[in-house]
Amino acid sequence: MGRTIALVVCLALAFLIGWAQERTPTPLLVDAPATEFSAARAMADVEVIAKAPHPIGSPANAAVRDHLVARMTALGLSPQIQRAQVLRQEDGWIAGGAVENVIGVLPGTDRAAPALAIMAHYDSVPGSPGAADDAAGTAAALEIARAIKAKGQPARDVILLITDGEESGLLGAQAFFDQHPLADRVGFLLNMEARGNGGRAQMFQTGADNAGAIELFRNSAVSPVASSLTVFLYEHMPNDTDFSVPKARGIAGLNYAFIGSQFDYHAPTSTPANLEKGSLQHLGAQVLAAADAAAFAAALPAKGPNLVYANTVGGHILAYPPAAGWIVVAVAALLLTLAMLRARRAGALAFAEVLKGAGAALFALTFAAAVFRLARFASGAQFGFLEQHKLLAQAGRWETALALLGVGALMLAAAALGRGRTRLACAALALLVGAACSAFGRFDVIGLTLGALAALLAVLSFGRPARLPGAWAGVLATGLLVAVALQYAAPATAFLVGWPLTLAALAAALTTLAARRSLPVLVALTAAGVLGVSWLLAFGHGVYQGLDQPEVLGVIVWLCALVLWPLAQPAEDQKGARMSAMALVLLGVVAVGVVRLDPPWTARHPQATHVAYYLDREQGRALRFSDTPALPAWTRRVLGADGGAVERVKLPGLRRSEVWAARAAPVAIPPGGVEFTRQPDGGHRLHIAAPGARTVMLRLDTKAKLEKAALNGHPIKPPVGGAARIMWEAPAEGLILTFHAPSPGAIEIGYATVIDQWPADAKPLPARPADLMASGTSGATIVGGARKFTW
Numbered sequence: 001m002g003r004t005i006a007l008v009v010c011l012a013l014a015f016l017i018g019w020a021q022e023r024t025p026t027p028l029l030v031d032a033p034a035t036e037f038s039a040a041r042a043m044a045d046v047e048v049i050a051k052a053p054h055p056i057g058s059p060a061n062a063a064v065r066d067h068l069v070a071r072m073t074a075l076g077l078s079p080q081i082q083r084a085q086v087l088r089q090e091d092g093w094i095a096g097g098a099v100e101n102v103i104g105v106l107p108g109t110d111r112a113a114p115a116l117a118i119m120a121h122y123d124s125v126p127g128s129p130g131a132a133d134d135a136a137g138t139a140a141a142l143e144i145a146r147a148i149k150a151k152g153q154p155a156r157d158v159i160l161l162i163t164d165g166e167e168s169g170l171l172g173a174q175a176f177f178d179q180h181p182l183a184d185r186v187g188f189l190l191n192m193e194a195r196g197n198g199g200r201a202q203m204f205q206t207g208a209d210n211a212g213a214i215e216l217f218r219n220s221a222v223s224p225v226a227s228s229l230t231v232f233l234y235e236h237m238p239n240d241t242d243f244s245v246p247k248a249r250g251i252a253g254l255n256y257a258f259i260g261s262q263f264d265y266h267a268p269t270s271t272p273a274n275l276e277k278g279s280l281q282h283l284g285a286q287v288l289a290a291a292d293a294a295a296f297a298a299a300l301p302a303k304g305p306n307l308v309y310a311n312t313v314g315g316h317i318l319a320y321p322p323a324a325g326w327i328v329v330a331v332a333a334l335l336l337t338l339a340m341l342r343a344r345r346a347g348a349l350a351f352a353e354v355l356k357g358a359g360a361a362l363f364a365l366t367f368a369a370a371v372f373r374l375a376r377f378a379s380g381a382q383f384g385f386l387e388q389h390k391l392l393a394q395a396g397r398w399e400t401a402l403a404l405l406g407v408g409a410l411m412l413a414a415a416a417l418g419r420g421r422t423r424l425a426c427a428a429l430a431l432l433v434g435a436a437c438s439a440f441g442r443f444d445v446i447g448l449t450l451g452a453l454a455a456l457l458a459v460l461s462f463g464r465p466a467r468l469p470g471a472w473a474g475v476l477a478t479g480l481l482v483a484v485a486l487q488y489a490a491p492a493t494a495f496l497v498g499w500p501l502t503l504a505a506l507a508a509a510l511t512t513l514a515a516r517r518s519l520p521v522l523v524a525l526t527a528a529g530v531l532g533v534s535w536l537l538a539f540g541h542g543v544y545q546g547l548d549q550p551e552v553l554g555v556i557v558w559l560c561a562l563v564l565w566p567l568a569q570p571a572e573d574q575k576g577a578r579m580s581a582m583a584l585v586l587l588g589v590v591a592v593g594v595v596r597l598d599p600p601w602t603a604r605h606p607q608a609t610h611v612a613y614y615l616d617r618e619q620g621r622a623l624r625f626s627d628t629p630a631l632p633a634w635t636r637r638v639l640g641a642d643g644g645a646v647e648r649v650k651l652p653g654l655r656r657s658e659v660w661a662a663r664a665a666p667v668a669i670p671p672g673g674v675e676f677t678r679q680p681d682g683g684h685r686l687h688i689a690a691p692g693a694r695t696v697m698l699r700l701d702t703k704a705k706l707e708k709a710a711l712n713g714h715p716i717k718p719p720v721g722g723a724a725r726i727m728w729e730a731p732a733e734g735l736i737l738t739f740h741a742p743s744p745g746a747i748e749i750g751y752a753t754v755i756d757q758w759p760a761d762a763k764p765l766p767a768r769p770a771d772l773m774a775s776g777t778s779g780a781t782i783v784g785g786a787r788k789f790t791w
Contacts, residue, residue: 004574006522007567010529011407017530018537024200024278025223025285034150037143037284039277045071045139046280047272049122050131056097056123056165057694057730058756064122068102068162071142075149077104077160086165086175087714094716095169097729101162101176106145108156108295114187115157116294117253118144118287119173119242121166125266126756127776131275132258133265137192138162140284144291154295159186166242168729173242177249188213188300189253190287191243197269198276199260199545201283204230205243207252211304211321217254218309218317220293221286226317227310228492230542252303256287259545263392263605266385268773274604310495311538313531322491328498329483335505336476339513348469348515357474357565359461360417363426363454364561368409369554370433370450375405375588376550377440377447380596386608386775387629388548393605394595399541401591402550406557408584413561414568415577416458420465422578423458430454450551465572468565469513475565476504478558496539497559500532504562514566525566532563606773609635613759614651614661615669618785625651625661627776634772635660641763652750652786653697667759669783672734674751676789679738683708684791686737690753690783696735697752697784698726704745710738744791752784 027039048067054060065081072079080103087096102122108115120137124130145160159182163172177183189207203226206213210231217226243255258279264270294300309319343349379398381390391398416422434451437444479501486494507528508514511521540556543549561568570577601607609632614623624639631646639646644663651659672689679685690696706718712728712735728735735751758765758779765779 002522003567003570006526007564010526010533010564010567013530014533014537015403017534018541021534021538022200022541024198024276024282027277027281035147037140037147037281037288039281039284041146042136042139042143042280042284043272043277045142046131046135046275049135049138050124050129050270050272053127053129054124055126055694056099056168056171061123061164065100065102065164068122068138072102072104072160075104075142075145077106077145079104082176082180084175084179085712085714086171086178087711087716088169088171088174089716092719092721092724094711094724094726095171096711096714096727097165097168097171098732099164099172099175101164101172103162103176103180103182104145104160105182106149106154106158106160108154108158110156113156114300115159115182115185116154116291116300117159117161117186117189118291119161119163119189119191120193121163121172121242123164123167125167125776126780127774127778128266128268128270129272131270131272132194132197132279133270134166134193136194136275136280136283140192140280140287143284144288147288148291148295151292151296155297156295156300157185158291158295163242165729168727170240170242170245171729173245177245186246186251188294189243189246189251190290191241191253191255192283192287193241193255193257195257195259195262195265196545197261197264197274198279199258200225201256201258201279201286202226202230203254203256203286205234205247205255206231207247208250208306209303210252210306212301213252213254214307214309214319216293216301217290218319220289221317222289223282223315224286224317225311227495228306228308229310229496229539232490232492252301254290256283258283262545263389263395267608267775269604269606306492308492308495310499313535325487325491325494325498328495328502329480329487332483332498332502332505333480335502335509336473336480339505339508340473342509343469343473343513343515346512346515348467349473349513350467350470353466353470354474354477356417356461356466357471358478359457359474360413360471361475361478361558361561363457363461364410364413365554365558366450366457367413367430367433367454368406368557369551370430370437370447370454371405371409371585372402372550372553373444373447373450374433374437375401375592377437377444378592378596382629383548384629389608390600391595393600397591398595399544401588401595402544402553404584404588404591406553408581408588410557410561410564411568411581411584412578414565415570415581416462417466417471418468418569418574419572419578420463423462426458426462427455430458446551468569469515471569472508472513472565475561476501476508479504479562500536500559500562503528503532507563507566511566529563529567533560536560601771603770606771607632608775609768609772610775610778611635611638611765612777612779613664613667613762613781615667615781615783616652616785617669617673617783618787622664622666623649623651623661624664625649625659627655627659631660632772634768638765651752651784653699653752653784654782665762667761670755670781672753672783674749674785674787676787678791683738683740686747686749686789687734688751688753689734690731693731693753693755693783694729695754696728696731697754698735698737699750700724700726700737700747702745702747704741704747705743706739706741708740712736741791746788746790748786748788750784750786752782755781755783757781
């Protein structure tokens with residue numbers, strides 16, 4: 001009973017500490033000291049910048065640009081507007097357009113020294129005011145420049161770089177570092193971003209050879225959130241921010257963002273009123289601390305081999321060279337060996353029980369992962385950006401459900417091992433969970449594999465009861481093996497296993513693998529559990545926020561087992577442990593049921609809707625269409641307002657997948673069109689004229705070999721595989737593709753031009769209910785079509 005009480009206390013304290021460490025700081029008011037960052041002062045700019053959606057090329061974005069020029073002028077930064085055309089190309093994808101970056105300089109005492117750049121972007125996506133992404137970063141940059149100036153003249157120039165067109169493919173950053181003379185002077189860069197409207201700011205990415213940058217960060221930041229794990233994961237994800245552009249050029253720096261309240265990411269609800277002021281405070285204070293350290297230093301941080309680093313306790317960052325991770329592994333191995341030798345001498349350790357403990361730990365991992373995956377399917381939310389909104393609208397309930405399932409899975413594994421005689425029941429349950437993952441419309445190989453592995457581990461591990469010392473040793477042995485593997489293959493991530501493993505191994509050595517039973521032993525085990533679990537919960541919360549893949553949280557359950565096992569495993573004669581574990585799992589199932597069945601849509605978290613007018617220039621047809629996956633009654637009614645039947649169709653130029661659409665009343669088609677001509681030099685010219693449009697999109701398919709291809713005068717690589725998706729923003733001259741072809745051939749195109757207004761001669765859109773919101777290009781007129789040209 002004592003261990004059960006200790007486990008409850010341990011979990012309660014760990015979750016309380018985990019909750020507390022995710023809280024944002026109190027925002028400072030406008031009367032805060034001049035050298036400090038004040039969220040209240042920055043909010044004055046957020047209110048102006050995020051007054052309305054302001055995508056690149058829109059009149060609203062021009063108004064924001066003018067505000068930034070005025071603010072930089074007032075700060076004495078002598079602002080300039082960099083107007084440029086720029087193009088970025090990756091395999092099968094090309095983005096380009098006209099950008100207007102706003103750049104100011106706070107002069108330093110040494111104008112020849114490498115400069116510090118503070119970067120954010122001021123454009124938003126269509127349909128979102130972008131209070132967080134990235135009005136918060138832009139406003140923070142202005143406030144940081146003001147605070148630095150209040151402190152005195154820095155040692156080097158501080159460049160305020162507020163880019164345009166980030167949301168359209170990092171266009172502003174590309175234009176600056178390709179074309180602006182100040183780009184060559186940047187020696188260190190701080191970037192600010194957001195992927196939600198709240199949460200603590202994380203430093204989640206660095207430039208290459210980050211030793212000096214990390215030393216500057218850890219020595220200056222107050223209450224920081226950062227780890228080399230996030231850098232490693234971000235480098236392997238298909239995500240980019242403006243920071244990607246200078247990083248590719250070898251410029252050192254730090255990249256910051258907050259990612260809480262993700263329902264508001266790229267949504268109409270990303271308003272100044274919904275922005276968490278503590279998140280703005282934390283972001284600004286973190287970047288100001290690093291900016292102060294770099295701006296006033298005699299020299300910028302020197303490059304050196306990348307470091308392994310992460311938060312420990314009390315806002316401290318521990319950092320060391322990757323090779324030092326072997327010391328952590330060696331210490332953990334020595335402590336575990338010492339614990340096992342002491343337990344062996346006490347007659348409390350058997351090798352067979354160690355193997356069972358290892359199997360039970362892996363059962364906890366695979367079973368928890370299978371349960372999490374089943375919960376995701378059972379939640380009723382499909383997979384995708386807008387589909388996930390159902391979960392993001394009730395993020396607290398969903399995370400609570402996952403927490404209950406995770407704790408229940410861990411306790412079930414520990415109870416099954418300690419009590420024994422449950423191998424068939426646990427195996428059957430694991431198989432049922434794995435198979436149930438395929439009950440939601442598709443055969444799920446991953447879920448079935450996880451369930452089958454968990455079932456096999458149950459059969460191998462849960463026969464005769466295992467004593468606690470051997471079981472815990474086996475659990476720790478799995479951690480040691482994984483720590484060695486990570487230290488060898490991905491040392492930047494090894495700390496995630498190495499640190500809690502070392503803590504658990506220390507507790508094991510001090511308590512003879514929990515063979516000793518006394519109050520001090522119980523207190524030591526509880527303290528280790530609280531420290532280890534509360535630290536791990538921060539990473540679990542990060543995985544929950546950053547990835548819509550809850551099965552990955554099975555790793556966090558397994559890591560928690562390293563420090564929780566001596567409290568979680570019951571004695572052989574202890575009754576009720578398995579029932580308690582199943583009760584927690586059932587509570588989690590009930591919570592998932594609430595997530596599935598209780599609609600989360602409110603005025604604060606409205607359901608996304610989209611209705612736009614599509615005019616097919618080539619076929620002379622008009623459609624009302626929606627590109628949201630769900631079709632609320634309001635959307636269906638509006639789509640059919642002109643009497644057309646709602647059905648799934650493909651619209652050339654928009655996307656390859658089908659959208660919901662219905663025939664609409666014909667309206668006047670805006671001027672413009674497509675022209676394909678042969679040039680005097682023997683080349684070909686495709687021109688999509690789109691006066692009044694903000695964006696031109698083009699899908700191109702060809703089997704012909706194209707040479708000397710250019711887009712609006714910018715050379716491009718021939719489309720890989722003959723297909724390319726092209727998007728051009730702020731198209732004053734439209735989109736012009738020129739190329740040569742050495743032999744006869746053909747190209748097929750689908751194009752679409754976006755005009756940010758509803759047709760004047762169409763029936764107006766009715767008001768949406770409070771629990772619905774417009775998404776993306778809702779309310780726009782899109783003119784497009786499909787053509788084929790031969791030569």
